Amino acid sequence: MSPKKAKYEFAGPPGAAAITFGLPALLNLLYFTCNDVTGCPAPALLDPKHLTWDKLKTQIPWPENGIKGFISWEATYGLASYYLLSLILYRVLPAQEVLGTKLRESGRPLRYRFNSFSSTIAQLVAAATGTYIYGTEFPLWTFITNNYLQLLSLSIIFAYAISIFVYILSFGVKPGNSEQRELAIGGHTGNLIYDFYIGRELNPKVTIPPFGEIDIKTWLEMRPGLTGWILMDLAFIAKQYRTYGFVSDSIIFVTAVQSYYVLEGQYNEAGILGMMDITTDGLGFMLTFGDIVWVPFLYSTQCRYLSVFPVQLGWLNVAIVSAIFALGVYIFRASNSQKYTFRTKPDDPSVAGMSYLQTKRGTKLLTDGWWGMSRHINYFGDWLQASPFSLPTGIAGYLIFPAGSTALAGAAKMLDGREVIQGAARGWGMAYTYLYVVYFAVLLIHREGRDDVACAEKYGEDWDKYKKIVRWHILPGIY
DSSP: OOOOOOOOOTTHHHHHHHHHHHHHHHHHHHHHHSOSSSEESOGGGGOGGGOOHHHHHTTSOOOTTGGGGGOOHHHHHHHHHHHHHHHHHHHHSOOEEEEEEEOTTTOOEEEEEEOHHHHHHHHHHHHHHHHHHHGGGOHHHHHHHHTHHHHHHHHHHHHHHHHHHHHHHGGGOOTTOTTOOOBOTTSOSSOHHHHHHHOSBSSOEEEETTTEEEEHHHHHHHTHHHHHHHHHHHHHHHHHHHHHSSOOHHHHHHHHHHHHHHHHHHHTGGGGGGSHHHHTOOOSHHHHHIIIIIIIIIHTHHHHHHTTSOOOOHHHHHHHHHHHHHHHHHHHHHHHHHHHHHHHOTTSTTTTTOOEEEOTTSOEEEOSTHHHHOTTHHHHHHHHHHGGGTGGGOSOOEEEEOTTOOOOTTOEEOTTSOEEEOGGGTTTTHHHHTHHHHHHHHHHHHHHHHHHHHHHHHHTHHHHHHHHHSOOSSSTTTO
8 A cells, every 4th residue: 555645845846945044054154244354234235226136236245256166176075084083983973872662664763872972072072172172273273264155065966966866766665675775655746846855755765885884864863964063152252362362151051051051852762763853754845955054154143242342241141041041951852751651651640640542543642731731842942941042142233443544432443453233233133133033933833734624634634632631732721
């Protein structure tokens, strides 16, 4: 019996095409128009009536040799070496081997090898040693900031190349094969651009001597992009010090909470095996681009901004954003822990006596505690703990004036004499520094919708009964 053909998501083929070609362009736009040359946004954008390409081009870090400058051999060698190092650490460091969920067709689970946490720690220790020796001029930090555009361009090329590779590879999947290869239910609609974007094969693997077999999806999900995110944040701290001679509390705070977010996820790496990314979605451009481009380059935007405009929060504001972060972490962890305990240890005193809905499938849907508040209260906690990534940038926006300009009140003065003020850019920079928070909210709402559809198919009328009991989607009283 052939798998049920899934309905289109993401507005179907037109939406898939728009995302596949639009998001790489967006990341380039963010880099060029929020820069360390003239401002964030570039001053020309504040006067759209008189905006011309020639005027804007003088205000952005456009390469002297044009499009050719978007890539370089130096950046190519550097990025390839980074991926090679990640592969080496994956193979040589001790790892936890875990069985995933049972596959739909074979009924058997795949075995996964996890050690992303120790791999990241090893790289951070090496980076710390280099920084101790060379200071903020450590070549890794200057390489990242001096080659940002080239690294972005090459990462985009990598994403397209990997997506093309796994798309072609997916046509070798045969029903009942001994390698336990399967197509994702929603990934083989027959439309090229949509299947390329959403991912045809559920769990593509590749054998690379001497590294052995690599599960491409989980490897990309937890390694190069997430570790790269921390490294980019640290590179921007070093840049701020080279630019001003000090490091602001805002950039330290953002780097600290983002690093915790990454390391906590990598420490509990096996937790991804129950996520929709692994159990349901195929590996296509959506996940590949998200993992190795969107995560490190968009998510580090706040530190990139703060490296040029050093916001000083003060102890009170640090305490406020810390409290928001801690509350988000608590809601996220406590709710997930409660559900896990209810499923695995229903007689535990912490969940015993809680109300639930008994389904015809034999499973129980918790309708009490955190999960009586909303169907995905954990998503609210996840969003809340991510909001302090952007909050330290405040009402963002800045303009850069050349050295020798008339003294500007309240300006931050760089070591090279340039001065930075907010001026007319104040507020407009929030389109850059708060994009992540808005995007993450949209992502979680969309994911909740996908979960709702999947659960409706899984539980049938029991799911309708459940929704009447637990009315709210994510945030009680609001949504």
